[in-house]
Amino acid sequence: MTAQAKKTRTAEKDAGGKPASYKRRYPRYVLDVRMQVKMFQGGEFGSCWGRSTEVGQDGIGATLTGELESGEIVTLEIPLPLSPYPLKVRAIVRYRHGLRYGFEFLTLNESQQETLRRVCQMLAARA
Numbered sequence: 001m002t003a004q005a006k007k008t009r010t011a012e013k014d015a016g017g018k019p020a021s022y023k024r025r026y027p028r029y030v031l032d033v034r035m036q037v038k039m040f041q042g043g044e045f046g047s048c049w050g051r052s053t054e055v056g057q058d059g060i061g062a063t064l065t066g067e068l069e070s071g072e073i074v075t076l077e078i079p080l081p082l083s084p085y086p087l088k089v090r091a092i093v094r095y096r097h098g099l100r101y102g103f104e105f106l107t108l109n110e111s112q113q114e115t116l117r118r119v120c121q122m123l124a125a126r127a
Contacts, residue, residue, distance in 0.1 A: 028054040028061070029123035031080075035062060038075040050101075052078065055123070057116045059094070059104040068093045068101060076103060080119050087112060 031052045038047045048066025055061075060078065068074065072093045077086045089112060091103035108116070 024056065024058075026057040026120070027124070028056040028059075029120055029127065031055040031060075031119075031123060033079050035060075035079070035086075036077040037062075037064060037066065037068070038077070039066075039068065039072065041072075053100070055080075055116075055119065057113070057120055059091070059102060061100065061102050063099050064101055065099075068096065070094065070096055073106070074103070080115060082118055082122060083115050087115060 031054060033052050035050055035052050036047055037050060038045065040046075046066070048064055050062040050064035050066075053061040053063060055078075060076070070093050074091055074093065075088065076091050077088050079086045089108060090106045092106060093101055094104050095102040105112075105116075
């Protein structure tokens with residue numbers, strides 16, 4: 001493969017490995033916090049730690065110490081700026097690239113949605 005073809009092929013995907021034409025519903029903002037992931041695998045409850053990379057009103061990206069599969073449902077505990085308590089939310093694993101994962105939040109209540117809106121507004125102002 002020529003260098004030009006390789007460049008073009010790479011340019012067709014975004015940082016998350018999605019096609020370049022993919023459009024998110026909400027923008028993502030850089031957020032680096034330590035988070036916990038709780039899961040049910042092989043008939044047992046387990047957990048692992050990770051670091052968030054980006055957050056939006058509908059999901060979060062993170063690098064984890066454990067292994068999850070796309071489509072798996074987990075519980076995330078995420079300490080957010082502006083919030084005295086960690087956000088505890090159910091999420092589905094939407095993608096995995098090595099140790100990097102993308103999660104979509106499920107069933108956010110009104111308070112959680114408002115917290116995420118405020119955090120995203122604050123992070124957007126910093127960018």
